[in-house]
């Protein structure tokens with residue numbers, strides 16, 4: 001079956017920044033990395049720097065060659081979208 005993908009603005013992504021509920025965005029794709037944390041070669045602490053936010057810059061600075069798409073396929077939650085503008 002095809003999982004439902006969410007559309008999340010930064011304010012929603014921010015709600016998932018704990019070790020037992022860690023979501024982060026890379027290249028506008030949002031991943032739940034909770035299960036991957038203990039396996040990150042750079043350590044949990046490093047990876048948690050991107051928890052609840054857009055980690056693209058940190059990721060590109062450390063290992064732009066790593067294929068997230070392939071590694072985190074099963075962790076994909078949805079897409080990062082711009083914050084809705086409530087001023088109309």
Ligand code: HEM
Nearest residue numbers: 033040041042046047049050055058059062063066068071
């Ligand atoms: C190392 C994956 C996010 C910091 C690595 C390596 C992989 C990996 C495969 C080993 C690379 C190699 O040896 O060539 C991932 C994945 C990420 C992610 C799948 C996204 C979920 C991050 C973030 C940071 C980070 C956001 C920084 C805040 C590091 C560091 C190393 C590393 C510093 C080097 C560790 C060392 O060589 O001692 N990561 N990483 N990673 N990662 Fe990540």
